[in-house]
Amino acid sequence: RQAAYAALRDVEPVTKDGQRITLMMNAGLRDDMPNLALTGADGIGLFRTEFQFLVSATLPARERQTRLYREVLETAGDKPVVFRTVDIGGDKVLPYLRHDDGEGEENPAMGWRAIRVALEREGLLKAQARALLEASAGRTLNVMFPMVSEPWEFDAAKAVFEGQVAFLKARKKQLPEAIRYGAMLEVPALAEQLDVLAPRLSFLSIGTNDLTQFLFAADRSNPKLAERYDWLSPSILRFIRRIVRSLEGHAVDLTVCGEMGGRQLEALALLGVGIRRLSITPAAIGPIKELVRKIDLGGIQAAMDGWLDAPPPNLRAALEDWTCRHGI
Ligand code: PEP
Numbered sequence: 001r002q003a004a005y006a007a008l009r010d011v012e013p014v015t016k017d018g019q020r021i022t023l024m025m026n027a028g029l030r031d032d033m034p035n036l037a038l039t040g041a042d043g044i045g046l047f048r049t050e051f052q053f054l055v056s057a058t059l060p061a062r063e064r065q066t067r068l069y070r071e072v073l074e075t076a077g078d079k080p081v082v083f084r085t086v087d088i089g090g091d092k093v094l095p096y097l098r099h100d101d102g103e104g105e106e107n108p109a110m111g112w113r114a115i116r117v118a119l120e121r122e123g124l125l126k127a128q129a130r131a132l133l134e135a136s137a138g139r140t141l142n143v144m145f146p147m148v149s150e151p152w153e154f155d156a157a158k159a160v161f162e163g164q165v166a167f168l169k170a171r172k173k174q175l176p177e178a179i180r181y182g183a184m185l186e187v188p189a190l191a192e193q194l195d196v197l198a199p200r201l202s203f204l205s206i207g208t209n210d211l212t213q214f215l216f217a218a219d220r221s222n223p224k225l226a227e228r229y230d231w232l233s234p235s236i237l238r239f240i241r242r243i244v245r246s247l248e249g250h251a252v253d254l255t256v257c258g259e260m261g262g263r264q265l266e267a268l269a270l271l272g273v274g275i276r277r278l279s280i281t282p283a284a285i286g287p288i289k290e291l292v293r294k295i296d297l298g299g300i301q302a303a304m305d306g307w308l309d310a311p312p313p314n315l316r317a318a319l320e321d322w323t324c325r326h327g328i
């Protein structure tokens with residue numbers, strides 16, 4: 001099968017009814033980069049910058065960050081890379097970056113993490129902004145902020161980047177040709193204010209790993225709950241369909257970058273609720289491309305709308321049955 005997927009490398013992910021789907025891959029380390037050429041993915045839809053911090057014994061100096069980002073962009077060539085600013089804190093505690101009170105947290109996933117840390121430790125975000133801006137000189141920089149809960153957090157993080165742009169401009173340094181700012185939608189509260197934030201966004205990426213744990217109030221790392229809530233739940237899929245609909249008419253690229261998009265039935269369901277861009281683990285690019293080429297988008301969209309309006313007792317079984325009937 002590996003050989004079959006390799007053969008699909010240069011084939012486009014186009015559905016039977018002619019819709020081009022964007023399939024990007026998730027990455028976080030230099031070592032992930034060769035997968036971009038191997039899989040033929042359309043780009044890096046999520047580069048988890050915290051990995052460099054997690055494998056380092058001390059806070060990575062700005063120059064080291066710049067070097068990594070530059071190498072990533074050079075390897076990617078013409079393909080886009082979306083850099084996510086650090087998602088540390090919470091359960092990814094770094095010895096060199098602790099909460100002032102030095103205490104552990106009862107609920108780290110809902111705690112001091114991601115953009116919450118970045119906006120408080122502004123020096124950290126400033127250094128990362130400079131590193132990303134310098135590494136992207138003459139190219140497009142795509143940057144997104146994790147765990148945005150309210151529009152003002154996006155604005156504040158963007159302002160830190162714009163401050164660094166002004167700094168570099170004043171010193172006559174070469175800037176990126178374009179800067180595209182995006183947010184991750186992982187906290188359900190943001191969906192309620194998406195109409196407010198949308199005009200300021202170039203793109204939005206739904207992080208279904210965190211979004212699911214917050215929608216179901218179910219810790220994503222607790223094995224006792226792993227089987228209890230299905231990604232193919234009408235609650236999740238209706239939620240995502242609502243996000244798709246609320247972005248209609250806005251020039252915002254919408255991607256799903258959680259693990260969900262790398263699984264067959266889940267990817268099918270996401271396409272069925274209107275998602276056209278997925279960023280998934282490299283090993284899933286071939287299998288999902290194969291799936292995309294077998295489906296009739298109009299058909300799955302009509303089926304999903306029916307199922308979400310009047311949910312069957314088991315949506316997973318309904319989807320499985322649909323794939324069998326369509327020879328998938
Ligand atoms: C997510 O939450 O779905 C996501 C992509 O981010 P991470 O898995 O790194 O939290």
Ligand code: MG
Pocket residue numbers: 146186207209210
């Ligand atoms: Mg997340």
